Amino acid sequence: MTDQIAAGPLTTETGAPVADNQQSQSAGPGGPVLLQDQHLIEKLARFNRERIPERVVHARGAGAYGTFRVTADVTRWTRARFLSEIGKETEVFLRFSTVAGNLGAADAVRDPRGFAVKFYTEDGNYDLVGNNTPVFFIRDAIKFPDFIHTQKRDPYTGSQEADNVWDFWGLSPESTHQVTWLFGDRGIPASYRHMDGFGSHTFQWSNEAGEVFWVKYHFKTDQGIRNLTQDEADALAGRDPDSHQRDLREAIERGEYPTWTVQVQIMPAAEAAAYRFNPFDLTKVWPHADYPPVTIGTLELNRNPRNVFAEVEQATFSPHHFVPGIGPSPDKMLQGRLFAYGDAHRHRVGINADQLPVNRPHAAGARTHGRDGLAYDGRHGGAKNYEPNSFGGPAQTGRPPWEPVQVAGATGDHPTPAHAEDDDFVQAGNLYRLMSEEERERLVANLAGFLAKVSREEIAERAIANFRRADEDYGKRLEAAVQALRG
Numbered sequence: 085m086t087d088q089i090a091a092g093p094l095t096t097e098t099g100a101p102v103a104d105n106q107q108s109q110s111a112g113p114g115g116p117v118l119l120q121d122q123h124l125i126e127k128l129a130r131f132n133r134e135r136i137p138e139r140v141v142h143a144r145g146a147g148a149y150g151t152f153r154v155t156a157d158v159t160r161w162t163r164a165r166f167l168s169e170i171g172k173e174t175e176v177f178l179r180f181s182t183v184a185g186n187l188g189a190a191d192a193v194r195d196p197r198g199f200a201v202k203f204y205t206e207d208g209n210y211d212l213v214g215n216n217t218p219v220f221f222i223r224d225a226i227k228f229p230d231f232i233h234t235q236k237r238d239p240y241t242g243s244q245e246a247d248n249v250w251d252f253w254g255l256s257p258e259s260t261h262q263v264t265w266l267f268g269d270r271g272i273p274a275s276y277r278h279m280d281g282f283g284s285h286t287f288q289w290s291n292e293a294g295e296v297f298w299v300k301y302h303f304k305t306d307q308g309i310r311n312l313t314q315d316e317a318d319a320l321a322g323r324d325p326d327s328h329q330r331d332l333r334e335a336i337e338r339g340e341y342p343t344w345t346v347q348v349q350i351m352p353a354a355e356a357a358a359y360r361f362n363p364f365d366l367t368k369v370w371p372h373a374d375y376p377p378v379t380i381g382t383l384e385l386n387r388n389p390r391n392v393f394a395e396v397e398q399a400t401f402s403p404h405h406f407v408p409g410i411g412p413s414p415d416k417m418l419q420g421r422l423f424a425y426g427d428a429h430r431h432r433v434g435i436n437a438d439q440l441p442v443n444r445p446h447a448a449g450a451r452t453h454g455r456d457g458l459a460y461d462g463r464h465g466g467a468k469n470y471e472p473n474s475f476g477g478p479a480q481t482g483r484p485p486w487e488p489v490q491v492a493g494a495t496g497d498h499p500t501p502a503h504a505e506d507d508d509f510v511q512a513g514n515l516y517r518l519m520s521e522e523e524r525e526r527l528v529a530n531l532a533g534f535l536a537k538v539s540r541e542e543i544a545e546r547a548i549a550n551f552r553r554a555d556e557d558y559g560k561r562l563e564a565a566v567q568a569l570r571g
Contacts, residue, residue: 087390096122096123097126102123108121108124109121136397137431137432138397139181139428140428141183141184142181142198143185143189144185144186144187144188144191145179145181145182145397146181146276146333146396147177147178147389147395147399148178148333148385148386148387148388148389149175149176149177149385149386149388150175150176150177150178150341150384150385150387151174151384151386152166152174152176152346152383153172153174153384154166154167154170155380155381155382156379156381157169157170158348158378159291160291161289161291161297161299162289162290162291162297162409163409164205164210164407164408164409165206165409166203166206166210166407167380167409174203174204174447175204176203176204177204177442178199178200178201178202178385179200179202179396179399179401180198180199181198181200182197182198183195183235184232184235184236184244188325189325190322190327191326192272192312192317192318192320192321192324192327192328194267194271194272194530195271196215196266197215197273197276198213198214198215198216199214199281200212200213200401201281201383202399202405202443204445204446204447204448205447206447206448207407207408208448209405209407209443209445209446210405210406211402211403211404212301212403213401213402213421213425214281214282214283214285214301215281215282215284216270216273216279217262217270217282218284218300218369219261219265219284219366219369219511220284220366221253221256221258221259221263222259222366222417223258223366223367223416223500224416224420224500225416225417225419225420225421225424226420228420231256234248234249234251234252235249246537246538247540250534250535250538250547251540251543253547253550254546254549254550255546257509257550260508260512260551260553260554261367261508261509261512264512264515264516264527264551265515267527267530267531268515268519268523269523269526269527270309270311271311272313272314272316273312274310275328275332276332277305277307277332277335278305278307278309278310278311279309280304280305280344281303282301282303285413285415285417285418286298286413286415286418287299287301287411287413287418288410288411288412288413288489290409290411290486290487294487295353296352296487297351297352297353298350298353298363298413299350300349300369301347301348302377303346303347303383304344304345304347305342305343305344307343314529314533332385333388336385337388341384341386343383343384343385344383345379345382346380346381346382347379347380348377348378349370349372349376349378350375351370351375359503360374360503361503361505361506361511362502362506364414364500365506366417367511368506368511369511394441394442398440398442398443399443400425400426400429400432400433400437400443402422402425402426403418404422404423404425406486407485408483409485410485411486412486413489414489416500434459435458436458436459436461439461439463453469453470453471453478455469508553509550509553509554512551512554512555513555513558516554516558517555524561528558528565531551531562532562532568533569544566548566
């Protein structure tokens with residue numbers, strides 16, 4: 085692969101030589117420009133179409149290629165072939181991102197970070213689309229558009245508004261745990277290299293015998309956790325908006341390849357129903373004392389993209405991209421994402437997005453009967469486009485990639501099933517009590533600085549009440565800090 089265009093005459097997109105790339109054709113030396121100037125028209129029309137719609141969320145990102153290497157035998161839990169033997173390596177592409185900011189936003193902001201990994205396996209691509217936090221603000225995808233609307237620009241002011249953010253969080257008490265994460269020390273990572281990643285959701289693993297296990301993924305940074313204070317982040321965002329993207333690229337250029345230790349928590353399927361928390365609730369973690377993380381591999385990033393637009397902006401990830409031995413869970417947030425991500429990319433990049441170099445399978449062939457549409461390149465030739473057929477075309481395997489899940493009951497708008505110790509505040513309180521006194525002080529200061537900006541007293545009071553329910557001291561200190569800032 086070369087970074088240079090072949091030497092020779094500059095041409096149009098159809099290969100015709102360009103006589104003059106400095107002056108457009110005109111009717112005489114001082115006359116109007118001519119529509120017959122094919123090079124001018126093509127150049128301007130092409131320029132007008134150089135951008136695709138940016139992602140609604142996770143628009144601001146950076147990425148790199150690397151290698152995942154298996155370090156433990158996990159075949160008793162999953163039949164996924166890329167995990168089948170110690171020492172086996174799989175090419176990966178990892179895209180980091182912020183969530184709320186647009187494409188031109190700064191990197192050093194208080195926001196969750198996307199942590200999306202594409203494994204180019206021999207059974208097709210496996211996308212693990214997570215964050216740098218093990219939990220999220222909501223547990224049901226039906227609330228996601230509303231949540232993101234509160235994080236984005238207000239339709240009247242055109243700015244993010246504290247009223248909108250805190251109104252939603254206060255009315256959605258399940259967000260208390262994630263908000264505590266976000267406004268704590270890990271809310272602004274110093275770089276993409278110095279933060280952990282999580283699959284966040286619960287996923288299904290199944291072995292050759294058809295036994296089912298529920299798993300959660302953890303990517304533990306080997307560079308150590310490093311974070312920025314709010315003041316440090318404000319200064320860095322103004323001085324270098326591209327700080328995290330630049331840090332990742334330059335580290336790889338220096339040969340300082342970032343690595344993560346990959347772990348999973350594993351729950352036998354039979355234990356899920358009686359577990360003290362709902363194991364499919366995205367607002368909760370599985371305590372490590374209950375299900376200790378098992379180290380299964382290492383992930384190293386060692387190659388930068390050659391072209392950011394082609395390989396980072398056009399990269400697409402979907403939680404629905406599974407491989408045999410790995411599948412979804414009844415997590416209602418995950419279930420919504422199975423549709424939403426693929427649909428977003430079909431709209432944003434096009435129906436053939438999965439055949440772009442960064443997205444197409446690298447270690448397997450894509451044998452489908454889907455064709456035509458935007459940017460189709462004729463890769464199927466004249467092959468028949470239906471199945472079954474009598475002409476040697478690809479056919480179904482007859483073996484589902486994951487195991488079925490038992491369901492029962494009437495259809496309807498059901499609330500998430502509650503388990504013995506489920507509520508919206510216990511894990512947020514546990515997280516607060518795990519913090520040192522200095523960490524609590526910074527957490528309260530960060531929360532109060534934003535909460536004090538709301539214009540309606542009842543919004544602030546409702547939010548503080550949720551933190552008080554997580555921990556009495558937590559709420560009391562936050563209330564005092566907000567009152568001090570509001571005078």
